[in-house]
Amino acid sequence: MTGRAVVDVCVVGGGIVGLALGRELALRGRSVLVLESRRVGERSAANVAAGMLAPASEVDLSDSRLTEFALAAHAMYPEWCAALARESGLDAGFDPTGTLIVALHHDHLALLERLNEFQRERGLTAERLSAASARELEPCLAPGVIGALRTDDTQVDPRRAMRALVAAIAAAGGVLEDGAEVSALVRDGDTYALTVRHRESEATVHASQVVLAGGAWSARVALPAGLPSLPMRPVKGQVVRVRGERLIGHVVRTPDVYLVPRADGELVIGATMEEMGFDARSTAGMVEHLLREAQRVLPGIAELELTECGVGFRPALRDHLPAIGSLDGAGLFVATGHFRNGVELAPITAQLLADVMCEGRTDPLIAPFTPARFATVASA
Amino acid sequence: MTGRAVVDVCVVGGGIVGLALGRELALRGRSVLVLESRRVGERSAANVAAGMLAPASEVDLSDSRLTEFALAAHAMYPEWCAALARESGLDAGFDPTGTLIVALHHDHLALLERLNEFQRERGLTAERLSAASARELEPCLAPGVIGALRTDDTQVDPRRAMRALVAAIAAAGGVLEDGAEVSALVRDGDTYALTVRHRESEATVHASQVVLAGGAWSARVALPAGLPSLPMRPVKGQVVRVRGERLIGHVVRTPDVYLVPRADGELVIGATMEEMGFDARSTAGMVEHLLREAQRVLPGIAELELTECGVGFRPALRDHLPAIGSLDGAGLFVATGHFRNGVELAPITAQLLADVMCEGRTDPLIAPFTPARFATVASA
Numbered sequence: 077m078t079g080r081a082v083v084d085v086c087v088v089g090g091g092i093v094g095l096a097l098g099r100e101l102a103l104r105g106r107s108v109l110v111l112e113s114r115r116v117g118e119r120s121a122a123n124v125a126a127g128m129l130a131p132a133s134e135v136d137l138s139d140s141r142l143t144e145f146a147l148a149a150h151a152m153y154p155e156w157c158a159a160l161a162r163e164s165g166l167d168a169g170f171d172p173t174g175t176l177i178v179a180l181h182h183d184h185l186a187l188l189e190r191l192n193e194f195q196r197e198r199g200l201t202a203e204r205l206s207a208a209s210a211r212e213l214e215p216c217l218a219p220g221v222i223g224a225l226r227t228d229d230t231q232v233d234p235r236r237a238m239r240a241l242v243a244a245i246a247a248a249g250g251v252l253e254d255g256a257e258v259s260a261l262v263r264d265g266d267t268y269a270l271t272v273r274h275r276e277s278e279a280t281v282h283a284s285q286v287v288l289a290g291g292a293w294s295a296r297v298a299l300p301a302g303l304p305s306l307p308m309r310p311v312k313g314q315v316v317r318v319r320g321e322r323l324i325g326h327v328v329r330t331p332d333v334y335l336v337p338r339a340d341g342e343l344v345i346g347a348t349m350e351e352m353g354f355d356a357r358s359t360a361g362m363v364e365h366l367l368r369e370a371q372r373v374l375p376g377i378a379e380l381e382l383t384e385c386g387v388g389f390r391p392a393l394r395d396h397l398p399a400i401g402s403l404d405g406a407g408l409f410v411a412t413g414h415f416r417n418g419v420e421l422a423p424i425t426a427q428l429l430a431d432v433m434c435e436g437r438t439d440p441l442i443a444p445f446t447p448a449r450f451a452t453v454a455s456a
Numbered sequence: 457m458t459g460r461a462v463v464d465v466c467v468v469g470g471g472i473v474g475l476a477l478g479r480e481l482a483l484r485g486r487s488v489l490v491l492e493s494r495r496v497g498e499r500s501a502a503n504v505a506a507g508m509l510a511p512a513s514e515v516d517l518s519d520s521r522l523t524e525f526a527l528a529a530h531a532m533y534p535e536w537c538a539a540l541a542r543e544s545g546l547d548a549g550f551d552p553t554g555t556l557i558v559a560l561h562h563d564h565l566a567l568l569e570r571l572n573e574f575q576r577e578r579g580l581t582a583e584r585l586s587a588a589s590a591r592e593l594e595p596c597l598a599p600g601v602i603g604a605l606r607t608d609d610t611q612v613d614p615r616r617a618m619r620a621l622v623a624a625i626a627a628a629g630g631v632l633e634d635g636a637e638v639s640a641l642v643r644d645g646d647t648y649a650l651t652v653r654h655r656e657s658e659a660t661v662h663a664s665q666v667v668l669a670g671g672a673w674s675a676r677v678a679l680p681a682g683l684p685s686l687p688m689r690p691v692k693g694q695v696v697r698v699r700g701e702r703l704i705g706h707v708v709r710t711p712d713v714y715l716v717p718r719a720d721g722e723l724v725i726g727a728t729m730e731e732m733g734f735d736a737r738s739t740a741g742m743v744e745h746l747l748r749e750a751q752r753v754l755p756g757i758a759e760l761e762l763t764e765c766g767v768g769f770r771p772a773l774r775d776h777l778p779a780i781g782s783l784d785g786a787g788l789f790v791a792t793g794h795f796r797n798g799v800e801l802a803p804i805t806a807q808l809l810a811d812v813m814c815e816g817r818t819d820p821l822i823a824p825f826t827p828a829r830f831a832t833v834a835s836a
Contacts, residue, residue, distance in 0.1 A: 318740045360698045361758025364747035367740050378741025382765055 078277050083109045083251075085433070086270055086283035088258050088297060092122035092234060092418055093411050094289035095241035095252075096426035099163075102250035104434050109281060110250065111272060113257040113293075116242060121291055122234040122419050124315050124388030126336040126344040128327055129153055129420045132202055132227040133175055136194045137416075141444040142397055143198055146417060148441055149424040150230070156423040157232065164243035169233030169338065175327040176210055178217065178224040180372055187331045188225050195227075202227045216323040216376050231327050231336055234419045261286065261408075263300045268407060285407040285433055292354075292389040294412040303403055304451045308413065310354055310389035314362045315346035320380035333369035335377075343380065345370045347388075358385035390415050399447040400429055401438070409433060410447050459659055463489045463631075465813070466650055466663035468638050468677060472502035472614060472798055473791050474669035475621035475632075476806035479543075482630035484814050489661060491636040491652060493673075496622055501671055502614040502799050504695050504768030506716040506724040508707055509533055509800045512582055512607035513555055516574045517796075521824040522777055523578055526797060528821055529804040530610070536803040537612065544623035549613030549718065555707040556590055558597065558604040560752055567711045568605050575607075582607045596703040596756050611707050611716055614799045641666065641788075643680045648787060665787040665813055672734070672769040674792035683783055684831045688793065690734050690769035694742045695726035700760035713749035715757075723760065725750045727768075738765035770795050779827040780809055781818070789813060790827050 085101050087094045090112025098110040117123040131138075131146035138146065157170040179185040195202045203226040210224035211217050245252050253274060260271040270281040288294050292310035299305060319342050328335045336344040348362045363385050371377050393399055393413035398421065400411050411429050414421050428439045465481050467474045470492025478490040497503040511518075511526035518526065537550040559565040575582045583606040590604035591597050625632050633654060640651040650661040668674050672690035679685060699722050708715045716724040728742045743765050751757050773779055773793035778801065780791050791809050794801050808819045 316740075357700075357761035359758060360696075360747050360760050360762050361751065363762050364744055364751065364758075367744035368748065371741065371744065378739065378744075380740050381737035382740050382743050385762055 078279050080280050080282070081109065082282045083107045084283065085109070085285045085287065086111065086268070086281050087287045087289055088270070089288065089290035089294065090116045090252060090254060091120035091289065091291045092238055092241070092422045093291070093414060093425055094287070095238060095245065096422040097287060097289060097411055097429060098250050098252065099241055099244045099248060100426040100430040101433070102245055102248035104430055106434070108245070108250035109283070110245065110252045111256040111258060112252065112254045115254050116252070117235065117238055119389070120238070121313070121388040121390050122238060122422075124313065124386040125234045125419050126315065126334060126346050127169075127232045127234040127237070127419050128175070128229060128334065128336060129231060130175065130229040131420070132195055132200045133177055133229045133329060134416070135198055135200060136191045139397060140198065142417070145424065145441050146420055149421050152423055152427070153230065153232065157237075160237070160240045160244055163247050164240040166236065166240035166243055168237035168240050170230065171232070171339070172230045173325050173327070175227045175229040175329060176205070176214060176224050177227065177329045178210060178221045178373060180218070180220050180222065180330055182222075184331050185223050188223065192225055200227070214324050214326055214328065216374055217328070218373050218375050221373065229327065232419060233338055237419070258297050261297055261299065285409065287409040287411055287429070288403075289411045291412060291418070292391040294391060294410065300404065300408070303408075306399060306410065306413065306447065306450055307394040309392050311392045311415070312350040312352045312355060313347040313388045313390055314350070314358055314366065315344060315386045315388065316363055316366050316382065317384040317386070318343050318345065318377060318380040319383045321376070323374055323376045328373060330369065330373050333366060333373065335370055335374055342383070343377070354389060356387050358387055391418070393450070398425065398445045399450070400425055400442045400445045401432060401447055403447050460662070461489060461659060462662045463487045464663065465489070465665045465667065466491065466648070466661050467667045467669055468650070469668065469670035469674065470496045470632060470634060471500035471669065471671045472618055472621070472802045473671070473794060473805055474667070475618060475625065476802040477667060477669060477791055477809060478630050478632065479621055479624045479628060480806035480810045481813070482625055482628035484810055486814070488625070488630035489663070490625065490630065490632040491638060492632065492634045493637040495634050496632070497615065497618055499769070500618070501693070501768040501770050502618060502802075504693065504766040505614045505799050506695065506714060506726050507549075507612045507614040507617070507799050508555070508609060508714065508716060509611060510555065510609040511800070512575055512580045513557055513571075513609045513709060514796070515578055515580060516571045519777060520578065522797070525804065525821050525825075526800055529801050532803055532807070533610065533612065537617075540617070540620045540624055543627050544620040546616065546620035546623055548617035548620050550610065551612070551719070552610045553705050553707070555607045555609040555709060556585070556594060556604050557607065557709045558590060558601045558753055560598070560600050560602065560710055562602075564711050565603050568603065572605055580607075594704050594706055594708065596754055597708070598753050598755050601753065609707065612799060613718055617799070638677050641677055641679065665789065667789040667791055667809070668783070669791045671792060671798070672771040674771060674790065680784065680788070683788070686779060686790065686793065686827065686830055687774040689772050691772045691795070692730040692732045692735060693727040693768045693770055694730070694738055694746065695724060695766045695768065696743055696746050696762065697764040697766070698723050698725065698757060698760040699763045701756070703754055703756045708753060710749065710753050713746060713753065715750055715754055722763070723757065734769060736767050738767055771798070773830070778805065778825045779830070780805055780822045780825045781812060781827050783827050
């Protein structure tokens with residue numbers, strides 16, 4: 077990429093949201109350029125994420141509008157993965173087995189009851205299980221488990237999904253450039269001009285539409301004058317990965333830890349929530365905490381190989397809701413702030429933002445997530 | 457290395473014992489070839505080891521003849537490191553600050569008292585400290601520390617020592633070949649012929665003297681007919697390394713874990729003792745155990761970066777004592793079986809075995825460690 081490129085849409089950010097959007101727009105016939113400043117996945121939150129699609133398990137943490145959005149996302153996931161597999165030839169590791177939320181003591185049980193109330197209030201179903209029934213489903217659970225809740229929450233493998241998206245973008249005629257950092261963005265008549273540093277050289281990209289999808293780094297692109305910048309901060313998450321004999325089929329969670337099993341024997345254990353800025357260190361205390369909590373619910377983990385300690389940065393806006401829509405009332409869009417839910421929400425974000433960009437149609441599901449809500453705050 | 461090489465001494469094994477011996481023999485004017493089957497350090501126990509020089513702290517675990525040997529080793533270490541630095545230009549990280557053995561509860565305290573009795577019996581000095589005095593020496597110790605014992609046990613950085621030894625061997629005119637695997641060893645008149653596979657080709661080395669110093673792999677070289685093979689097994693040790701602000705100056709131990717601080721901010725936390733054969737996996741349970749025990753004595757570790765989980769294999773003979781001396785009453789020697797003490801004992805092993813090999817003089821200190829003791833066992 078040198079000199080000058082002209083495209084319909086430039087997506088700034090090659091995380092799972094940017095990639096899903098790049099694919100969606102390319103499938104709709106747009107000429108698409110996705111720019112990622114590092115290698116794809118290198119610092120993406122999705123690359124560290126476990127990939128739980130968990131509207132029911134986290135309903136107590138969510139704004140009701142976000143729950144509604146997540147449920148719609150959840151409903152479209154199987155078909156989205158199937159389409160992605162047809163386009164890319166790659167399996168994203170979608171697994172519908174379901175989720176067990178287990179209690180190890182009475183405080184956990186109280187949290188499960190409260191979660192279950194939230195679920196009923198929002199019309200979600202979850203099955204209350206005795207300890208014996210839970211262990212019938214998952215025989216490796218610790219003897220200390222005293223009760224469980226089973227939900228239909230599923231999982232996908234975010235790393236495999238991202239590899240499939242990269243292939244699908246190419247198959248649909250889109251272009252993905254990594255190592256491409258946007259240093260300036262200006263309005264240029266009816267289009268936008270982006271200055272891009274790419275492997276020692278500089279290029280200018282002209283695009284009719286631009287989408288900022290840089291996750292926790294989304295607010296780093298200097299915007300055209302007059303636009304408010306997003307109140308974005310990174311929320312550090314530490315995750316460890318172990319590997320060996322497969323001990324569980326369901327995603328297993330306690331209020332303290334989650335365990336996400338993959339078909340290939342990997343088990344993802346997460347995750348911390350830390351206000352540490354962009355501190356990318358795996359720390360002794362948090363790794364110990366995750367491994368200890370995981371062993372309390374699944375003792376067999378002790379004998380598995382510790383293969384990876386990872387750190388990701390969730391993109392958190394001030395209200396912990398995503399920002400999806402136009403920033404300037406014209407061709408400059410954002411799709412960011414997905415916080416703990418980027419993997420789950422990427423497909424629906426791509427589809428509904430593409431509706432806005434290609435058809436001018438804003439689905440009511442994303443209306444609450446307009447970035448305009450921060451304009452008010454910024455000018456207050 | 458192709459074709460045919462003729463040397464005075466061939467050392468089979470480039471761990472810390474083999475390297476120390478290679479240097480010692482080269483300094484005494486021998487033509488020396490050290491053969492290491494992997495890259496130097498790749499699977500050496502010393503590469504994972506913390507490097508404690510701890511005759512006093514581990515006296516309760518040691519045969520009295522081993523304690524005597526370790527004390528002599530300890531006494532020569534500072535001068536050995538100084539000489540190594542002059543020859544190589546590299547610092548081995550010797551640190552004489554000393555060791556605090558701390559108790560976190562009354563069972564620990566009882567173990568400290570017992571250790572102190574052993575120390576007095578063997579004429580070793582150790583200072584009994586109150587919790588307050590221990591925290592005066594090391595202010596970051598956990599408030600839960602209830603007592604301590606201070607010994608003069610010191611430390612060296614085994615990785616730095618091995619790098620210095622590699623340079624010192626070259627400086628003294630010795631040759632070190634890595635990726636060189638000995639596939640056969642036969643007597644050939646007054647000398648020995650070794651068949652060596654080295655980077656896709658095969659060579660023959662003729663040596664007047666051969667030393668087997670392959671650590672846990674020492675018994676894998678097929679010996680000339682009539683010689684007993686050593687009853688060697690690997691004892692797996694897991695170690696984790698963290699890095700950041702330096703929290704302690706002394707080596708700090710409890711009966712459950714040790715913490716060895718380096719000047720550069722690294723902190724080595726070890727070590728497990730596992731009968732797992734050559735299982736090279738870092739396991740979730742043991743990493744969690746080490747990090748938990750370490751935090752109990754030094755809570756500040758929680759915030760340090762977890763930089764490495766490592767596995768080493770201690771070479772253990774049936775009696776957990778080293779084997780140092782001639783195997784065949786002629787030119788075939790061993791220097792192995794140093795178990796938990798290879799870093800500490802490498803310099804003295806090199807010096808006293810070189811005395812045997814060059815001068816025919818067996819120091820009483822190594823007499824108990826004759827490999828001949830296994831001949832009796834094997835023929836019984």
